[in-house]
Amino acid sequence: MTKLPEADWTKREDLAQLIAALGADHTRYVGGAVRDSLLGKDIHDIDCATPMHPAEVIDRCKEAGIRTVPTGIDHGTVTAILPQGNVEITTLRRDVSTDGRRATVAFATEWKEDASRRDFTINALYAHPETLEIDDFFGGVADLEAGRVRFIGDARERIREDHLRILRYFRFQTRFGGDWDDEATAACQELASTLKGLSRERVGWELQNLLALPDPSATVFKMRELGVMQEVLPECGQREADTLAQLIATEHAYAAEPDAMRRLAALLPAVPPVAEAVSARLRLSRSQRERLACVAARDTRDVEAPLALAYYEGVECARDRLLLLRADPGALDNWTAPQLPLKGGEIVERGMAKGPQVARTLQEVERRWVEEGFPERERVMAMLDDVLAAG
Structure with a gap:
């Protein structure tokens, strides 16, 4: 029988206390923690399955001094709050009815019955918390070794x-x-x-x-x-799919971390209204919507002045645009946008009446300042003199 390799997470003291409270014979590690441990990957989330009903899980944890939160109690899930990371404990289940979007479930008592309602064989692996022996009802271990994703x-x-x-x-x-x-x-x-x-x-x-x-x-x-x-x-056509492949190659070339929003932008035409429509349809957050719209406004001229681009559009959007245009975003590393060393009041002190002209003058100086690569105040004041002299 296949056994779960010993890993740091299997030796956690707080996890051992939880298993002791629930009973090792009434608890199994299940899902991603088992699957990823077999592949030698890092484990971030631990899930347990048990034939005990949620009320009993809560009572046993309470007796052991372990706090719980009923995060999904209608579907049998209780979260144990542990010092080294929370653990979800879900009662074995079977589907009563499904409609393709949601399922009505009933509690079950058999591990295989619970396994049979899961999606893929590699996700239906159960490990005994003490012996680490794995129950594999549908050939998930062999599929994992073969690199095969198969429905149950x-x-x-x-x-x-x-x-x-x-x-x-x-x-x-x-x-x-x-x-x-x-x-x-x-x-x-x-x-x-x-x-x-x-x-x-x-x-x-x-x-x-x-x-x-x-x-x-x-x-x-x-x-x-x-x-x-x-x-x-x-909205994703062949051209957009090709753009994604090119983006990923560029990310690799410049050691850029994968980013879902940047890659979603690659799958959309470079048209801001399209990006905004997709963002609304997918119910993305406000910041995600703004980011997609900004990236969709990319232009080949962006690569000519990356710092100016970052100044006006923000470092994140600028980095996305450059990578999508197959350009090196290295100039943006550890770069923080400077502040223009000039205030509107200083323009008024030069004799200009308060009003829109002050703002226009400030914008013109700022434009020149950005074009010259953000020079120091002395140069900015010379720029102001030139703008004022030009009327």
Whole structure:
């Protein structure tokens, strides 16, 4: 039987206290922590499964002095608040009914019954917290070793239960997969239109998770080939998919970290109203909307004066634009926009009446100051003299 390799997180004292409170035979590590540990990856979140109902979980934790929060108690999830990182504990479940967007569940008592309602075989691995032995009901370990992302049971049935699993499949394929699974891709292609029934927030979040991965460009091409991308981001054509691939190559060339918003901008035409419309449709935050619109206004002339670009548009937008234009953003590293060493009151002191002309004069001096690379005050005052002399 496969065993979970010992890792730092499996030796946590606070986690051992939680397991002692719940009972090792009534608790299993499940999901991402098990999967990623088998691959030697860093673990950020720990999830546990148990046949105990939430009320009993809460009572046992309380007796052990462990605080809990009922984060998803209607679906059987309680979060244990631990010093080294919180842990979600979810009661075993089975689906009663599903409509592709949400499921009605009932509590279950068998580990396999709980596993059978999960999406992919690699996510249905359960590890005993003491022996670290893994229960693998659907061949997930072999799939993980083979770089294969496979739905549990019938792919179409799994997708009909939750349409978002189409996008999750492409994300997990990007993270863990090698060759594409024919049954999975056929099911995703056949049921792609069901994605229209999902909330735009869920779609937007899943797209961001995909685009934040090291290199999702091949996946985006595959999604377009299967007609999936057209359902969630119809603005993304072949040209935009190519732009994403070029952007990722540029990011690698200049050691830029992956960024989901920058890559989403690559998948959209460089037209600010389009970026704004997509942002509204995907229910993005205000700052994300502003960023996409700013990046969409990129122009080939941006590469001529990167610091001026950063001064007017902000470092983040400037960096995005330069990378999308295949230019080195290194000039922006550790750069902070300076302040113009001139105030409107100083212009008034030179004899100009208060009013719009003062603002126009200040703007003209600022424009020259930026063009010259932000010189010191002495040069700024000379610029002011020139502007005033010119009337």
